[in-house]
Amino acid sequence: MNLTGPYFGEFGGRYIPEALIAALDDLSDGWEKLKIDPAFKEELAELNRTYTGRPSIITEVPRFSQHCGGARVILKREDLNHTGSHKINNVLGQALLTRSLGKTRVIAETGAGQHGVATATAAALLGLECTIYMGAADIRRQALNVARMRLLGAEVVSVNQGSNTLKDAINEAFREWVATVDTTNYIFGTAAGPHPFPALVRDLQRIIGDEAREQVLALTGSLPDWVLACVGGGSNAIGMFTAFLDDEDVRLVGLEAGGEGIESGRHAAPISVGDVGILHGAKTYLLQDEDGQTLESHSISAGLDYPGVGPEHAHLSAIGRVEYRPVTDAEAMEAFALLSRTEGIIPAIESAHALAGAMKIGTANPDATILVNLSGRGDKDVETAAAWFGLDGSATREVF
Numbered sequence: 001m002n003l004t005g006p007y008f009g010e011f012g013g014r015y016i017p018e019a020l021i022a023a024l025d026d027l028s029d030g031w032e033k034l035k036i037d038p039a040f041k042e043e044l045a046e047l048n049r050t051y052t053g054r055p056s057i058i059t060e061v062p063r064f065s066q067h068c069g070g071a072r073v074i075l076k077r078e079d080l081n082h083t084g085s086h087k088i089n090n091v092l093g094q095a096l097l098t099r100s101l102g103k104t105r106v107i108a109e110t111g112a113g114q115h116g117v118a119t120a121t122a123a124a125l126l127g128l129e130c131t132i133y134m135g136a137a138d139i140r141r142q143a144l145n146v147a148r149m150r151l152l153g154a155e156v157v158s159v160n161q162g163s164n165t166l167k168d169a170i171n172e173a174f175r176e177w178v179a180t181v182d183t184t185n186y187i188f189g190t191a192a193g194p195h196p197f198p199a200l201v202r203d204l205q206r207i208i209g210d211e212a213r214e215q216v217l218a219l220t221g222s223l224p225d226w227v228l229a230c231v232g233g234g235s236n237a238i239g240m241f242t243a244f245l246d247d248e249d250v251r252l253v254g255l256e257a258g259g260e261g262i263e264s265g266r267h268a269a270p271i272s273v274g275d276v277g278i279l280h281g282a283k284t285y286l287l288q289d290e291d292g293q294t295l296e297s298h299s300i301s302a303g304l305d306y307p308g309v310g311p312e313h314a315h316l317s318a319i320g321r322v323e324y325r326p327v328t329d330a331e332a333m334e335a336f337a338l339l340s341r342t343e344g345i346i347p348a349i350e351s352a353h354a355l356a357g358a359m360k361i362g363t364a365n366p367d368a369t370i371l372v373n374l375s376g377r378g379d380k381d382v383e384t385a386a387a388w389f390g391l392d393g394s395a396t397r398e399v400f
């Protein structure tokens with residue numbers, strides 16, 4: 001099962017202004033050619049080896065497993081990639097695609113800042129101009145990543161609209177792309193949006209699952225019983241799941257942001273409780289009111305704070321191949337603290353949603369082997385975590 005789009009079942013497509021159709025066609029044709037070009041494959045593989053640090057390792061976490069009913073838990077360590085998350089896998093490929101299309105400038109949106117940092121990094125590496133759109137609320141909660149992007153030479157544009165988060169940054173980036181499409185490529189950060197982005201991003205992220213499948217087989221001699229990943233737009237999850245879609249005995253679970261609880265209405269769980277509609281150029285599940293207006297989402301993690309989801313996930317849910325479950329802010333923060341204290345690994349709050357899923361699934365299935373995608377590291381989230389846990393920057397104790 002490896003769908004190329006534009007449609008994934010009834011989901012996907014291109015619901016986008018006419019002015020962008022030619023650019024999306026160029027991107028699609030350019031990618032279909034480039035992805036089978038041996039010189040490109042070698043260049044990307046070399047960058048993955050010598051710049052990103054791939055293959056990323058897997059780590060078994062026995063002390064954390066004790067909080068997962070004793071189930072065997074294995075982490076795929078995307079947090080160890082250069083720039084600190086899985087986003088770099090996608091961006092390096094799309095930056096090389098930009099160059100092959102003869103464009104000299106890139107724009108991107110970012111929520112948690114990880115995709116913005118990855119894009120600014122690749123732009124610096126390839127000598128491309130770079131502008132990043134970011135919601136004003138995310139600029140406040142991810143100040144460290146804003147500083148990183150600026151140090152890397154990118155212009156960061158604050159978007160003061162709607163909920164001042166990722167959805168609004170994407171709207172603004174599309175608006176700018178319409179006006180600058182001759183020189184500028186839009187490096188989309190997740191497996192959502194209009195065709196070809198969902199398939200393009202999936203193709204570039206599937207390295208996560210391809211590596212992990214081989215690594216788990218080598219370590220344990222069999223496939224995992226469960227494979228878990230957090231779902232914002234869905235790029236780290238689809239990257240992980242793609243390698244296991246044909247393995248019917250492997251249960252795949254995407255963990256959405258349940259925020260303050262599904263019943264509170266303050267969450268970002270469009271597959272668990274959303275309806276079918278159109279968002280950012282694709283037909284998918286999203287949070288909307290009865291008039292079809294997109295609702296504001298909420299999550300403690302900026303990277304999951306998005307009211308929609310990539311169309312391939314909508315399809316995988318509709319056909320029952322992947323289950324999607326919500327995890328609350330509180331459950332994610334408990335998992336965040338536990339992995340830090342039991343294993344010495346501070347995860348991104350996004351990834352902590354997947355870890356919270358492992359705690360629940362492991363407790364119900366203590367004999368299982370669970371593979372969890374650790375999509376990023378938690379450096380960017382230290383301030384949020386300090387506020388959540390009431391750490392005010394003072395020492396544990398004083399001596400006189």
Ligand SMILES: Cc1ncc(COP(=O)(O)O)c(C=O)c1O
Nearest residue numbers: 190232233234235236303350376
């Ligand atoms: C570390 C990390 N994990 C996950 C996500 C969510 O994105 P996606 O669902 O595309 O993997 C983000 C987004 O910023 C992120 O920074």
